[in-house]
Amino acid sequence: MKKLIFLAFLFSLLSACASPYPLGMNEEQWNKLSPQERQQLLLEQQKYREEQRLAQIQADARARELRHKEEMAEKKRLEALYNNPANGNIVMVNILGGEYLHGKQVEYIREESYQLARGEIKKIDLILENKKKHYYSTETAYLKYAMNGNAVYLYLEDPKYRHNLSQRIALLRDGHWNCGSHYQKGLNTSYEKLKRMKFFVKESAGHCRHSGHPEVPRKIYR
Numbered sequence: 001m002k003k004l005i006f007l008a009f010l011f012s013l014l015s016a017c018a019s020p021y022p023l024g025m026n027e028e029q030w031n032k033l034s035p036q037e038r039q040q041l042l043l044e045q046q047k048y049r050e051e052q053r054l055a056q057i058q059a060d061a062r063a064r065e066l067r068h069k070e071e072m073a074e075k076k077r078l079e080a081l082y083n084n085p086a087n088g089n090i091v092m093v094n095i096l097g098g099e100y101l102h103g104k105q106v107e108y109i110r111e112e113s114y115q116l117a118r119g120e121i122k123k124i125d126l127i128l129e130n131k132k133k134h135y136y137s138t139e140t141a142y143l144k145y146a147m148n149g150n151a152v153y154l155y156l157e158d159p160k161y162r163h164n165l166s167q168r169i170a171l172l173r174d175g176h177w178n179c180g181s182h183y184q185k186g187l188n189t190s191y192e193k194l195k196r197m198k199f200f201v202k203e204s205a206g207h208c209r210h211s212g213h214p215e216v217p218r219k220i221y222r
Contacts, residue, residue, distance in 0.1 A: 081117040088149045090117050090204040091177065098186075098197035100128050100139060107137070109197070115204060116145035116152065121159060139192075149173065152201055156192055169194065171201050178206030 021030040022038075022045040033041070081089040093116060098109040107128035116122055125138040142155040153159070154169040169185045180202035187194040 078117045078120055082115075085203075085205040088118070088177065088203050088206075090115055091145055091152060092200075092202050092204050093143060093152055093171075094200040095126070096198035096200055099193075099195040100126065101193040101195060102191065105130075109194075110136075114143055116143055118145055118149055119147035120145050123158075152199075154187070154194075154197075154199075156187070156189060156194075169197060169199075171199055177201055177203045179208035180206075 019025060021027065022041050025041075030038070092113060094111070094113045095109065096111055100107045100109055107130050110127040110129055112124070112127065114122060114124060121142055121144045124141050124143055126141050128137045128139055129135075130137070139156075142158055144153045144155065144159055145151075146153070150173045152171040154171075155165075155167070157167070159165055159168070167187065167189050169187050171181075171183050171185070174181050180200055183199040183201070185194075185197050185199070187197070
């Protein structure tokens with residue numbers, strides 16, 4: 001019985017090891033056991049696996065509930081910002097064209113407009129035109145408006161999961177977003193390139209005032 005208790009105690013250490021025998025045992029250990037001890041250990045293994053299965057189900061349910069609560073809280077936060085676009089809560093981001101390079105292939109990015117709330121990450125599809133072959137395709141990208149309102153970023157991979165966040169186009173607030181600012185930028189990654197990307201960023205509720213005269217949106221080439 002002591003041998004049985006000892007082996008059961010070692011179960012948590014042995015179970016991670018690949019073995020055709022229960023509890024991660026090797027053939028020599030298994031052969032030393034009596035039929036009654038073998039049966040008892042098989043029952044212990046079955047019980048342990050069922051406990052683990054139930055624990056995993058409960059953990060998954062708690063994780064789903066937590067994600068749901070976080071998603072609902074984020075949805076309410078974004079709704080509040082969209083309902084009150086003043087003070088830079090919402091910006092309009094216009095993509096005015098550019099080139100997408102993948103290997104030797106060059107495609108042209110068509111114009112599109114988006115709205116973003118502070119802290120929001122929006123998955124978008126860049127619309128690509130192949131002028132030689134006369135067809136359109138899409139490439140997934142991500143727009144992010146910094147929570148502090150100081151920048152808009154364009155990524156080719158989801159910034160929530162990618163570690164190398166330096167691979168992005170950064171459109172930094174220049175003090176003129178109330179009237180709108182133009183940018184021209186590019187991005188090089190290991191597999192893809194964005195060249196001569198043109199953007200226009202403006203606060204959705206921004207009012208352009210400058211010494212009593214309308215201010216012309218600034219062009220920034222970096």
